[in-house]
Amino acid sequence: MTPSKSTRSTLLAASVVLGVASGCASAVGRPAEPPTPAETDASAARDFEALYRARADSAALRFTEADVRFVTDMIGHHAQALEMAGLVPDRSENGTLEVLAARIVNAQEDEIEIMRGWLSDRGRPLPDLTLPGAAHAHLPGMVTPEQLGSLAAARGEEFDRLFLSYMVQHHQGAVDMVHGLFATDGAAQGESTFRLASDIQVDQITEISRMQQMLARLSAPTGR
Numbered sequence: 001m002t003p004s005k006s007t008r009s010t011l012l013a014a015s016v017v018l019g020v021a022s023g024c025a026s027a028v029g030r031p032a033e034p035p036t037p038a039e040t041d042a043s044a045a046r047d048f049e050a051l052y053r054a055r056a057d058s059a060a061l062r063f064t065e066a067d068v069r070f071v072t073d074m075i076g077h078h079a080q081a082l083e084m085a086g087l088v089p090d091r092s093e094n095g096t097l098e099v100l101a102a103r104i105v106n107a108q109e110d111e112i113e114i115m116r117g118w119l120s121d122r123g124r125p126l127p128d129l130t131l132p133g134a135a136h137a138h139l140p141g142m143v144t145p146e147q148l149g150s151l152a153a154a155r156g157e158e159f160d161r162l163f164l165s166y167m168v169q170h171h172q173g174a175v176d177m178v179h180g181l182f183a184t185d186g187a188a189q190g191e192s193t194f195r196l197a198s199d200i201q202v203d204q205i206t207e208i209s210r211m212q213q214m215l216a217r218l219s220a221p222t223g224r
Contacts, residue, residue, distance in 0.1 A: 061121065061122060061190065062189055062190035062193075063122055063190055063193060064184075064186050064187050064189070066181060066184040066186070066187035066188075067181070067187055067188060067190070067193050068119070068122070068124050070177060070178075070180075070181045070187070070188075070193075070197065071115045071118050071119055071193075071196070072119065072124070072127050073136060073139055073177065074111075074115060074174065074177060074200065075112055075115050075116065075126075075127050075129070076127050076129065076135055076136035076139065077136060077139050077141070077142065077170075077173065077174055077177065078108040078111060078112050078115075078174075079112070079129045079136075080136070080142060080143060080170065081104060081108050081167070081170055081171075082104075082105055082108055082109065082112075083148070084143065084148070084151065084163065084166065084167060084170070085101040085102075085104045085105050085108075085167075086105070087151060087152055087159075087163070088101035088163065089101075091152075091154065091155050091156075091159040092156070092159055092160050092163070093156060094157075094160050096214065097160055097163065097164070097214065100207070100210065100211070100214070101163075103207075104167075104207065107203060111196075111199075111200065114196060115196065118192065118193070118196065139173060139177065140172075140173030140174075140176040140177055141169050141170045141171065141172050141173015141174060141176065142170070142173060143166050143169070143170060147162075147166055150162060151163060151166060157218060160214075160218055161215065161218055161219070164211045164212075164214055164215040164218070165215065167207075167211055168208055168211050168212060168215070171204040171205075171207055171208045171211070172204075172208060174200060174201075174204045175201055175204050175205060175208070178197045178198075178200060178201040178204075179201075181197055182197070
């Protein structure tokens with residue numbers, strides 16, 4: 001007997017459904033394609049890069065209590081240098097000295113911000129700079145209140161000589177602080193700490209040489 005038209009339609013629909021179901025079952029049961037060598041290499045590279053970055057971040061934040069003391073003290077030390085350099089424009093008539101003082105201000109303001117960020121990144125408190133001279137009088141090279149008073153009262157070449165003498169003393173103190181840090185076991189091992197201390201040392205030594213030359217010229221006899 002020949003199937004009726006409706007029967008043929010029903011059979012056709014059923015076969016379509018079975019075919020789709022069979023195709024789906026085949027797709028579900030098919031094993032996932034293994035990654036290609038290139039995909040495997042790319043994944044491994046990403047993993048290694050993530051590990052490297054994590055270790056680099058950890059190394060960058062490595063620090064000791066000696067590092068914290070150095071950075072905290074150096075902020076106070078720099079603050080007094082800024083106070084001294086701020087006296088120059090109203091008391092000196094030496095253009096070269098004014099340029100030197102401006103360089104000291106620019107460099108040490110930048111370093112103070114770097115050091116404040118260093119402490120903040122490590123969850124350490126920032127020093128109180130309300131009275132930097134009094135709070136950090138124990139540090140090497142710090143100018144005494146009496147010396148600072150004499151400097152503020154001086155004018156002209158007398159001021160220039162006092163400023164250069166006191167700032168050489170002050171800078172040498174900063175260099176001594178760096179030497180003390182480097183001589184401490186385990187200190188300055190973090191890259192950022194070592195670079196900060198090294199930069200301060202180089203800058204201070206360079207400026208000491210420059211100021212000693214300026215002081216020698218001021219002390220040289222004039223005329224015949």
